[in-house]
Amino acid sequence: MTPIYRVSNLAAYSRWKDGESDDVGWLYNQIFDNQTTDAMSKGTAFHSALEKAATGNYSTVSANGYTFAFTCDAEIVLPKTREIRMSKDYGGIIVSGQCDGIAGRVIDDHKTSHQFDAEDHLEGWQHKFYLDIFDADVFRWHVWVMNELKVECNCPSPFDKGDYSGDFCPLHGLPEYRRDPAKAYNVREYHLLKQYRYPELEGDCRGLAHEFRDFATARGWNGSRAAA
Numbered sequence: 001m002t003p004i005y006r007v008s009n010l011a012a013y014s015r016w017k018d019g020e021s022d023d024v025g026w027l028y029n030q031i032f033d034n035q036t037t038d039a040m041s042k043g044t045a046f047h048s049a050l051e052k053a054a055t056g057n058y059s060t061v062s063a064n065g066y067t068f069a070f071t072c073d074a075e076i077v078l079p080k081t082r083e084i085r086m087s088k089d090y091g092g093i094i095v096s097g098q099c100d101g102i103a104g105r106v107i108d109d110h111k112t113s114h115q116f117d118a119e120d121h122l123e124g125w126q127h128k129f130y131l132d133i134f135d136a137d138v139f140r141w142h143v144w145v146m147n148e149l150k151v152e153c154n155c156p157s158p159f160d161k162g163d164y165s166g167d168f169c170p171l172h173g174l175p176e177y178r179r180d181p182a183k184a185y186n187v188r189e190y191h192l193l194k195q196y197r198y199p200e201l202e203g204d205c206r207g208l209a210h211e212f213r214d215f216a217t218a219r220g221w222n223g224s225r226a227a228a
Helices: 007-017 024-032 038-052 118-122 126-133 201-218
Strands: 004-006 060-063 066-070 081-089 094-103 106-113 138-148 184-196
Touching (some): 004 007, 007 024, 007 201, 038 060, 038 106, 081 126, 094 126, 106 126, 118 126, 126 138, 126 184, 126 201
Parallel strands (some): 004 094
Antiparallel strands (some): 060 066, 081 094, 094 106, 138 184
16 A cells, blocks of 8 residues: 655655754654644644634634734735645655645645744745645745733733623733633734745655655655554
């Protein structure tokens, strides 16, 4: 059976090969450790919050027990076709990817981060495989930079006393999330990055896919678990 790996697995292989870690165990864990991290839970919650948001102006959005307070200006446009998974057989290895949204030949991807690093996105492999697998021309990252929200406020909490309605302190204008401040984030920056299809794109993706296929086969790795 042809092994199936995710785009993120091959991107991790490229980072490992370029010296991010000399330990092959790091790469194995990146591919096969399916445990959900706090960063993954936060990213999933933010995606879900964007999905639920109807047309309008927002200062906060919430989902999965997380709350995100915007202190930056940004316009969120969500395409009608979202959360689509596709795969491509590169010859002895199938590479699978799920895009956040696609409109025509433009792919949108939302990223959450604690700092903005354009080079990390632009020089990686995610956009290359997505452009090839989805036969798209443009890949757009919507990068949301956020940090844990720490509110110093002794005003009454709407959750406890019901003295006022809404999510904001009436005196200080700061969000009141004292129930679980570890799940409240300040979205302080928004960045839009773009990359485009180029003539050698398919060949480059196929080359890395074959290289990783041979590497994984030599170690007896089974890609089916990586794509679970």
